[in-house]
Amino acid sequence: MSTAPPIPPAPAPDVLQILVDAIAKKAGAGAALFETDIFAEGSFSLLYATADFPRAATALAQRLKDIPFSPNQPVPINEQTGIPSLKSGLIIPLSAESTLRGALVVANQRGSINDSAFYAEAASDLALLSMALENRFLHQLRNFKNGVAQTVLKIAGSKEALSTxxxxxxxxxxxxxxxxxxxxxxxxxxxxxxxxxxxxxxxxxxxxxxxxxxxxxxxxxxxxxxxxxxxxxxxxxxxxxxxxxxxxxxxxxxxxxxxxxxxxxxxxxxxxxxxxxxxxxxxxxxxxxxxxxxxxxxxxxxxxxxxxxxxxxxxxxxxxxQRDSMQLVRRAMLSAVSDGILLMQPGAQGGQVISSSIAFNHLFGLSEVDIRGKSLYEVLSRMTLPEDVRASLTQQWIYMPVRSSDIRQGEFRAVNSGGQPLEILWTSTPVYQSDQVKSRVYAFHDVTADRASARMRAEFLSRISHELRTPLTSIQGFAEFILEVGGHDLAPRVHEYTQIILSSAKHLKAIISDIIDLTRLDAGQIQLAREANSLPNTIREVVISMEPLYRMRGQRVTLMLQDQLPLVNIDRTRIKQVLSNLISNAVKYAPENSEIQIQAQYVAQMDDLPEGFPPNIMLPAILITVADEGGGITAEDAGRVFMPFFRTEQARRERTEGVGLGLTVVRSLIEAHQGSVWLIPCPPAAGGYFIFTLPVARDLEAP
CATH class of the missing domain: 3.30.450.40 (GAF domain)
Known part of the structure; x- marks a missing residue:
């Protein structure tokens, strides 16, 4: 669900299958992975089973809920499990911080399993499997919360009255x-x-x-x-x-x-x-x-x-x-939302509080007496916040009129009343009545679990990628060595196969790098090395470096760069990565002997933006367009191309190289620069138009 009901959980990721297969091999038996239902307490569902796992034993999903699990205490399979097809085996609980997330059943129909030897050999894999299940749980929980919160906020923040x-x-x-x-x-x-x-x-x-x-x-x-x-x-x-x-x-x-x-x-x-x-x-x-x-x-x-x-x-x-108590109604509505909500009406010092949700009071250690009727400035002074955060929020909130039509957002770190660290994402949205802004809603979403999930995923993928990169580097190095030393002495078929090995190794390393970049961006672990840069110069450097790629297909690149563009504060390496991804995408999908156009222009007004621009775009900005003469893209696909692993029907049909991560990396890097990126839908054969913006700092703005 973009702003939709949560996306259904995907099938068991390859990494879970890899771990289960590895554990099963060490046990010399079949294995099946079950996960607990996030909302139906005690229920299990089968995620993945190895090919040699007894088919009849999948009924264990119904029987697992009756087993009294203890942390790190495997349950031996015996006649009490009620599965006649299993002769021996173990049911291993998979927990995270003493909370059961699933179970791994290792069993066979022939001999017994050497418990002590198996545990010694599989300990690290079991730990990784528990971590992966916890990460899956946090991801599913985040999708659920975000889906509901976004839909509710979309209804609450709609300009339409929604009276019917x-x-x-x-x-x-x-x-x-x-x-x-x-x-x-x-x-x-x-x-x-x-x-x-x-x-x-x-x-x-x-x-x-x-x-x-x-x-x-x-x-x-x-x-x-x-x-x-x-x-x-x-x-x-x-x-x-x-x-x-x-x-x-x-x-x-x-x-x-x-x-x-x-x-x-x-x-x-x-x-x-x-x-x-x-x-x-x-x-x-x-x-x-x-x-x-x-x-x-x-x-x-x-x-x-x-x-x-x-x-x-x-x-x-x-x-x-019925003219009942308006305050009672507001409190009832706010209590139904898990996010912290603060409703403001016009007044001095940032406006006057009409009502707040229980979640808001709990987040910041406040009571109803502390909130009602107070100014936003007074509420800020009572919230449990670090002083630097309080000063920053005061600067952003107090001078923004309640009746402003602007939508603002940001994030900050705090500590709740129990002393636990919090990471809060806030949004300030106007509330309309008869096309006029009457009040303002501040929504506070606790993203602590989301960020913990992202950091855990980054750590997990970092470990996995290290294990994958080492052999890939060796494969690539030996392939390059063979080609360099053998040269023309290699048989034509050997030379061809070695080139394939080298190309495949480079392709896999690029995929791993994209996955790591996405994970680190999601976890906030990539620090941008920003400095004032000339965007036209950066564009020219990227185009020159990619000349062999597009000339190989007989394509040409035309630059249409506006004169005297202001400097932008960017991480030059990361923006070059963005441009490389978009140009290689155009080269890949545009026909041979076609033209690719790259435009850059200064935009200060909303009226100067092309169609389909996203909300909350920051101006003034430099607007960059990468246009090709490819097959075009539908409006439906245009909204999904930046999603991880998404590929158009045409790309799948023509088996175009790629896994669907490049554009996701582009979006993440542009958003990390406070920019926006979108795609203009086009009919078949009308070409592709990718557009992104990079905000211009006021002190660097063109005169």
């Missing part, structure tokens, strides 16, 4: 994964403001969207609920219900009207989320797929969280109409 369910559906539809083909919000009726607890008689479609019919289909249709009372009560207790596959037999559960609506929308899978808040049932949120689809744990939980937020929003609207 259909407007909410329009915002949500852009946040769903591609698998979702329909969404509907239904409200219980009749709604009687004078009798809020009146009996429910029907469900009315208030907002709807399907890929087949578009937006608004079926709005106003009322569905009788007389025959569904028991099912609805069960749904409200369970908090959700999933129909993994809707066939004709399942359709018979519903009345003819509902059956007709489901058939018309081609619904084959569906999840139903009750909208409940403060003990009140307000309606249903329904998400559907037009093919049999497995809604996994992460998706269901993210949809539940979004449903809870929508329910709270709907309840707040109803309570305001």
């Amino acid at each position: 369910a259909q407007e909410v559906v329009e915002v949500l539809r852009n946040s769903f994964s591609p698998q979702i083909s329909g969404c509907a919000i239904l409200r219980y009726g009749p709604i009687d403001e004078a009798r809020p607890d009146a009996p429910r008689e029907y469900l009315e479609i208030r907002g709807a969207w399907t890929q087949k019919r578009g937006s608004g289909g079926g709005i106003g249709i009322r569905l009788g609920i007389e025959s569904y009372h028991k099912r609805l009560e069960l749904l409200e207790k369970r908090k959700y219900y999933v129909f993994q596959e809707i066939n004709e037999q399942v359709l018979q559960i519903f009345d003819p009207l509902v059956r007709g609506l489901l058939r018309d929308a081609h619904v084959r899978s569906m999840v139903i989320i009750p909208l409940q808040a403060a003990g009140k049932s307000l309606g249903l949120l329904i998400l559907a797929a037009d093919h049999p689809y497995h809604f996994n744990t992460f998706e269901v939980f993210s949809y539940r969280m979004i449903g809870e937020y929508l329910a709270l929003t709907a309840l707040a609207t109803r309570m305001m109409r």
Whole structure:
């Protein structure tokens, strides 16, 4: 989920498979790796099993939850496991900081396993496997939290009033994964403001969207609920219900009207989320797929969280109409969000606090008395912050008007009330009413776990890459030596094969370098060596160095660099890496004997930017365009090309060299320079247009 419900966990990464295979080899047996479900406590799911692992033993996923694991205490396989096909083996708990993350089952159908010898030989691999599972857990948890928080903040920070369910559906539809083909919000009726607890008689479609019919289909249709009372009560207790596959037999559960609506929308899978808040049932949120689809744990939980937020929003609207306590409504809404939230209204010294969330108070050691009615300056003085951080935030926040339309963000380090270090990402967003900014929301997202995950991943990949680079360096060195010493004396086939070995070794080293760069950037471990530089000179140097590459394909590079461009504060080596990646990408995908254009120009106004520029772009800036005459790219793919390991259908079909990491590295490096990068979608054969900006420091700005 970009700003979508969390991305479903990927299949077991190759590194997990490598470790499991290595451990199985040392044990002389088959092995299977199970991970705990992040939300279903005690549940296990199979991640990977070696080819020689007994097939019937996969049923262990159901039996593992009944085993009383102790840290670092393997459980021997015996008759009590209930798997007759296993003769002997071990179930090894995999823990991180005393928390069970999974289990490795090492077993066979023949002889026994020498426990002591196996443990001595496999100890380091088991430790790495536990670390890899913990990293996977933190990554999944981060995706889940980010997906929910981004979607909720997208709704809360929208310029539209979102006064109707259909407007909410329009915002949500852009946040769903591609698998979702329909969404509907239904409200219980009749709604009687004078009798809020009146009996429910029907469900009315208030907002709807399907890929087949578009937006608004079926709005106003009322569905009788007389025959569904028991099912609805069960749904409200369970908090959700999933129909993994809707066939004709399942359709018979519903009345003819509902059956007709489901058939018309081609619904084959569906999840139903009750909208409940403060003990009140307000309606249903329904998400559907037009093919049999497995809604996994992460998706269901993210949809539940979004449903809870929508329910709270709907309840707040109803309570305001009834002129109940506005403060109670705000507190209820803020309590549903796990991030720290501070809501401000115009006033002196940065504005006056309207309300704060429990999470905000907990993060910074405050109470409701410390917050309500105080100015932002007073709140800052009470927050548990290092003095240099407090001074920096004061400078950024106090002089920004509450009614400013700007969206600001940043991060800082602090220590919570328990003395634990925190890394906080903050965002300041205007709140609109009737197209006017009425207040401002400060959101504080605790990224401590995210950064810990990134650092752990960087450390882990650093170890793995070291082990891979050493033999690759030897292979490359020997291949170069053979070619240099043998020269023309080598048989043609030997010379060809040695060249292939050398090329493959260089390719693998480049992939490893990209992975390490991405991981270190994500973990904040790459320090930019910034200094004032002339961007045109840097561009010319890169183009000259890459001349053999594009001339080999008969291509030419045309430079269109604006005169007297201001200097930019950049890490010259890293920006050369960005330019090299973009130019090599153009060379790779553009046809032979074609032209590649590189433009650089100064941009000071939003009106001077080309189409599709991202929000929060920093100006003034130098804008660089790398254009080629390749096959173009669709709008759908344009939004995904910067994702790790993404490759277009054309690249996969034509088997173009690469694994899909170069553009991800480009984005990370540009964003580390506070710049922006994007791609303009083009029809087939219309070429590719990659654009990025590098901000110009005010003291280096052109006159």
